Amino acid sequence: MAKIPKINGDYLIGSDGKDYLSGGDYNDYLTGNAGKDTLIGGAGNDYLRGGDGKDYLSGGFGNDYLRGDAGKDTLIGGSGNDCLFGDAGNDCLNGGSGNDTLIGGDGKDTLNGGSGNDYLNGGSGNDYLNGGSGNDYLNGGSGNDYLSGGSGSDTLIGGTGNDTLIGGQGLILICHSSKDTLEGEESIYGPRDILTGGTGADTFVLGKNGDITEIDYIGKDNPGDTTITDFNRAEGDKVQLGGSINGYTVNYSNLSGTSALDTALYYKGDLIAVFQDDTSFSLKLDTIFQAELDTLA
Template identity: 45%
Template sequence: MSIYYGTLGDDFWQLGTDTPLAYGRAGNDTLYGSGGSEDTLYGNRGNDSLFGNGGADSLFGGYGADYLSGGAGADYLSGGAGNDVLIGYSVNFGTEPEFEFDTLEGGTGADTFVLGEGVAFYASPETDEFARILDFSRAEGDKIQVFGSVSDYTLELDLFGRTIIGYQDNIIAVVENATNLSLQLDFTFTGFNFV
């Protein structure tokens, strides 16, 4: 197994199938997973952009304002310190994924957990996919980004102190240790994207 180690500057790297592990080190790095295996990407210091592509990937932003996109597959995203953007879902995936059970952990800072962008993610009635948000914090300025309007969404508490986010009768996310989520205070709503 090969391991990619970045430089102290800004690195751009796409992993091959024989290199499932990458460390960006310092600088504003852009790292892409291979798309065909379970990759692990570490941004470390700097404002990094990490893309898992296909497979069950693990992305760690580290220090800085990082952008983490898991792509298709059941991914684990950890923003670390800084104001991070976390997208577990595959935004440009042409067909409905079968195993989109993503885990999103923002870390410290004002993070954005993206559950919709142009379309609602995890909303297919044919699958039971959803995202799991581990550490939403209104006090730190976290936001949950969704597609549509307030009337499309419901919030329900379960017996374990979690908030279940529903979109048009489909469960799209489970927010751990969150009993006071508000659609008005904690969510941002996006409309259609025309290409």
């Protein structure tokens, strides 16, 4: 995570108009003030602050700190371990390469982590978060957010609101106090996904969009399964599966969590999900099958 750098280069302060500020090879301080400004950090560990208005901030090389302030801002970290803070307004934050920290703040923000192990927090508003490659941590914050982990072993937390969480490979998906949809999209490629719905009526989608054609490649040559930690029928939780009930079976054994029995869900003999410390799951009562959804479409 980038910290506010120690300045040993240029101090450039814009006016209330449309400014273009460009730093040099050292650690520069650039602030645009009001107006539609463009700030380019260049080399070094730079501090860029847009001020009010619709600003464009690019950190360039180094471990940079970028803050948009009010207005619809675009922040690009570039290379290095950068910290990007959108603040107020509907902002677009791109981390680039490196292990970056992206915080949207108020407004409807778009956060793209890029490569590296990134931390993304949407803040308030209906935000879009994309982790990109690397082992990322995504938190939607308040609002109805869309979180996509990308590749790597990621942690996704929906926060408050009706959120959509899309898995990548080897994910931990967590939602809180809302009606959320969680999709372990690529869990069946091998890595294990952990799905935690939290309170509220959650839908756990197994396979790629619950499509039976995307489930039938699970098997002994590429093992992997999904662990659901808090399935609760009383809260209205459902599991979406591909096809029809034919081919699915369950049994009970201790596979995960405490010493309590778990429900193991199989498709054509291959393990696809474990309901941790729970034996209440029922194929007849708790599932939505893709074939049924296709009939209703």
